[in-house]
Amino acid sequence: MTVALRFSNLTLGYDRHPAVHHLDGVVETGDLLAVCGPNGAGKSTLLKAIAGAIQPLGGQVERLACAAQDIAYLPQAAEIDRSFPINVFDLVSMGFWRSAGLFGGLSRKREARIYDAIASVGLTGLEDRPIGTLSGGQTQRMLFARLLLQDAPVILLDEPFTALDSKTTADLLDVVARWHGEKRTVVAVLHDDEIIRRCFPKALLLAREPVAWGRTADVLGPENLLRARRMVEAFDREAHECEVA
């Protein structure tokens, strides 16, 4: 197996406070890896570092599959200005930025791929709709269509299914499965253990420090989950037990 990403003694954080502490390990090419753990465990921070959006406090991330800018990254809270006058087709076409650049035209072939991508996330017919008129689920489908066009060897998803209904989640999981079939490397931050067990062969349980990394069934064992919870409670001052019955 070839290695897509390698973390060596990686420490990430904000204002010198570590959010991810001394992480070592490799993500192999073609891995479908779920990153899970309690809130504040450093999951989103890890994805940002892989995408190159933040610099490590210590250690390093090696991107062996491709440059940081060729990694497709879907952040947790996309900062999309939904009032901007742009339609679904044009927004999805942004996925071609790396190949089209400033002046590259939308050839017939590219146009067909845009329609294909929109169709594979089930938005056919909404191409001309302004993005501000889409629902939350439709917006996420649109962003997945844009990821499809990026044609990236490594894809990072930060809580991609949060606040989505089960139909939308299932449709987008199909897209993820398709990427996995195409031997792309997918790393997704997820909270739903059921989805992780069903769809993700490998998992990394993070609680600031790595708790377990490997086959999902082993990682998500009761002992590991309990340990992760204790580790977070140990450092999260705000995590008092709820007194209200």
Place this chain on the structure above:
Amino acid sequence: MSGLHDLLFAPFADFEFMRRALVGAMALALAGAPVGVFLILRRMSLTGDAMAHAILPGAAIGYLLAGLSLGAMTAGGMIAGFVVAIASGAVARATALREDASLAAFYLISLALGVTIVSLRGSNVDLMHVLFGNVLALDDATLLLLAAIASLTLLGLAALYRPLVMETVDPLFLASVSRAGAPTQLMFLGLVVMNLVAAFHALGTLMAVGLMMLPAASARFWSADISRMVVIAAGLGLASAYLGLTLSYHSGAPSGPLVILVAGAFYLLSLVLGPAGGLIRLLRPRRHLEA
């Protein structure tokens, strides 16, 4: 028929300075409109105003050093504008201070510095020209400058269009796929500065922003499509230039302010009549659809 001719065409047919004014104002309107549309979409409407203030001291210093020289005042204005744009952009990116606050800080420093230098020199400089411009006294060199800046602006916007749209709609996405975000923002601010410097020769620094923002703000009431907004804004700007100059010729009122007032009248009309969020549409909404 000859009455209509006298009213609408004679001022420009008979007088060269009116023709020059018209060409100059049209160049400003054509380039200013798309810049204004992007300023509005990026929620930077007041940035134009702040930049106009930042340019003033640079132009004034140029005037002090070299008199009423096109080159010196243009260079001074551009330098002051770019320094403020780059410094405030850099501070916003590198520190916790947001763009609007850092821009306010730098343009105020620039303005105060300029006024101080001018008063220390003690000369009774006539800054009226810089403050209010004179669209009726555009010479060949100034017209060429306006035309060159307009052409450069349209070419620049064509080149910047994609990253600028992406940076406005989804800055995180652009940052994840390229490093074009920061240079795009800076080059766009550069275009804003260039257009304001061009406009102060004709309209003065105080009104330079008018031909940029008013048509763009009006266009928002007529369409929610960005390319249509640009076309509508340019059309309204051109119409304001022509009508303002014609009205000024017949009434004897100063031409620069009248051009802006006509643009303002178009804005008020659009605010009331515009189909995309105008007042009439808000007060008398159409019935909802079945699906």
